[in-house]
Amino acid sequence: MRLRREHRPASLTADGNGLVLVTDYNQGLVSWIKSLPVSDRKWNGTAWVIHPKHGPGVVNAVKQHMWETVTLPVVTQQVSGPQTGTLDVLYIGTCKEQPSGESVAFGWSGEAWSVIFPEAVLRSWFHIADNDPTFAESLYAVLAVERTANPEQIKKAYRMMSRQWHPDVCAEPDANEKFIRIGKAYDVLSDTNQRDKYDAGLALSATMEGNGYKRVTFRSPVRCGRITAEYLQKLSRKEVTKIVSWGDIKDGTGRVLVTSWRMGDKHFTERWIEANNE
Amino acid sequence: MSNSLTIVNGSLLDMSAQNRKSLAETFIGCDCVIIVDTSRSMDEKDSRGGLSRYEVARQELASLQKTLPGKLAVISFSTDPMFCPGGTPQYFGASTNLAKALEFAKIADVAGIRFIVISDGEPDSAEAALNAASKFRGKIDVVYVGPESRPTGRDFLARLAAQSGGTSVTADRVMELAEKTLMLLGTRQ
Numbered sequence: 001m002r003l004r005r006e007h008r009p010a011s012l013t014a015d016g017n018g019l020v021l022v023t024d025y026n027q028g029l030v031s032w033i034k035s036l037p038v039s040d041r042k043w044n045g046t047a048w049v050i051h052p053k054h055g056p057g058v059v060n061a062v063k064q065h066m067w068e069t070v071t072l073p074v075v076t077q078q079v080s081g082p083q084t085g086t087l088d089v090l091y092i093g094t095c096k097e098q099p100s101g102e103s104v105a106f107g108w109s110g111e112a113w114s115v116i117f118p119e120a121v122l123r124s125w126f127h128i129a130d131n132d133p134t135f136a137e138s139l140y141a142v143l144a145v146e147r148t149a150n151p152e153q154i155k156k157a158y159r160m161m162s163r164q165w166h167p168d169v170c171a172e173p174d175a176n177e178k179f180i181r182i183g184k185a186y187d188v189l190s191d192t193n194q195r196d197k198y199d200a201g202l203a204l205s206a207t208m209e210g211n212g213y214k215r216v217t218f219r220s221p222v223r224c225g226r227i228t229a230e231y232l233q234k235l236s237r238k239e240v241t242k243i244v245s246w247g248d249i250k251d252g253t254g255r256v257l258v259t260s261w262r263m264g265d266k267h268f269t270e271r272w273i274e275a276n277n278e
Numbered sequence: 279m280s281n282s283l284t285i286v287n288g289s290l291l292d293m294s295a296q297n298r299k300s301l302a303e304t305f306i307g308c309d310c311v312i313i314v315d316t317s318r319s320m321d322e323k324d325s326r327g328g329l330s331r332y333e334v335a336r337q338e339l340a341s342l343q344k345t346l347p348g349k350l351a352v353i354s355f356s357t358d359p360m361f362c363p364g365g366t367p368q369y370f371g372a373s374t375n376l377a378k379a380l381e382f383a384k385i386a387d388v389a390g391i392r393f394i395v396i397s398d399g400e401p402d403s404a405e406a407a408l409n410a411a412s413k414f415r416g417k418i419d420v421v422y423v424g425p426e427s428r429p430t431g432r433d434f435l436a437r438l439a440a441q442s443g444g445t446s447v448t449a450d451r452v453m454e455l456a457e458k459t460l461m462l463l464g465t466r467q
Contacts, residue, residue, distance in 0.1 A: 196388035201305025203385040
């Protein structure tokens with residue numbers, strides 16, 4: 001026997017973060033809410049929290065989809081400008097295009113998916129521009145270094161990436177494949193002659209029309225990190241606008257955190273490893 | 279005339295697919311960039327078996343790439359140059375802008391790469407071509423594939439080769455192009 005849920009009248013209230021909308025489920029209304037920028041809406045488990053600037057739109061959408069009238073409350077919004085801070089982000093998911101058209105990845109920090117990384121911000125930090133398809137899949141992108149990276153920067157990136165992707169500690173489904181690719185990238189980019197030839201090959205490939213590139217879902221090449229960033233505080237989440245630095249998360253004994261998500265698991269796994277190869 | 283979709287055995291694209299590596303990674307194993315003239319005169323049907331110079335050049339280059347898999351990169355040129363990783367030079371049938379082709383090929387002028395220009399005649403601007411060639415650090419060898427009876431083009435190509443310390447050979451109307459190229463590459467004496 002199916003239980004019929006009692007009708008909840010729609011309500012729109014305000015709290016310190018924004019507007020709190022409680023209604024029965026309605027697909028049209030949810031679609032409308034999801035069309036808002038991801039940093040302007042948040043599902044808190046029982047209600048939608050929405051940025052106050054969308055208040056009139058929320059009232060109209062409830063009327064249109066639910067045939068109910070809600071009153072727009074007065075919001076005393078704490079306006080906060082850009083801030084800079086250091087965040088321990090334990091796991092970063094895949095960038096996903098939102099109904100609003102933006103592509104973002106969520107980061108787990110402070111026991112919640114509370115950090116929003118726009119894809120463009122991640123790409124910029126990892127030097128993987130979307131408008132340079134040849135480079136996007138290059139060995140430089142594997143190590144997340146710039147084309148102009150010097151040998152020391154390449155070595156440092158290799159150490160960080162190989163530590164994070166070592167199949168003995170990383171449980172990501174493609175860890176082994178990635179680890180091999182990281183090693184290959186280092187072999188080529190740390191050898192001047194091979195690197196010169198590789199660069200020439202990249203330059204020739206870039207002259208080809210279309211060059212067979214298909215845009216793929218972007219994923220941060222590193223899953224976790226101690227990230228110093230500029231961000232906007234929105235609906236109790238942080239929307240990163242610029243990454244200033246990205247290092248390993250270390251404990252008091254100098255061990256480094258490696259996080260990965262095993263296929264089928266409901267949460268990522270944390271492993272602390274000795275960082276004795278510095 | 280266009281065979282741009284044909285992927286020659288042993289070409290960079292073929293090796294890239296076989297080894298599941300990007301084209302750029304495959305280029306690491308490459309030793310030589312072959313710059314092939316595909317201007318209008320290459321359509322002259324005075325080569326082996328009454329075939330055009332271009333057609334015979336295409337066959338000879340295919341044979342070369344099969345012999346030296348992954349070692350050769352092909353750039354064809356006429357008014358404009360084009361990288362042809364499938365190993366089949368694109369036929370253009372227009373002018374002979376060798377200077378532009380050399381400027382284009384300069385991106386591959388790194389240690390361990392040599393260049394071979396295959397052409398049947400004089401370029402649009404000999405001076406511009408010589409100037410472009412003078413900027414190369416690698417050796418530029420040439421194979422003259424025009425008729426022996428027309429020395430002007432051959433002499434120009436000989437000058438071009440000499441300028442970079444390269445060698446000039448003749449493969450009359452493209453015949454024996456593969457053999458002459460192998461000779462330049464030092465794999466056949």
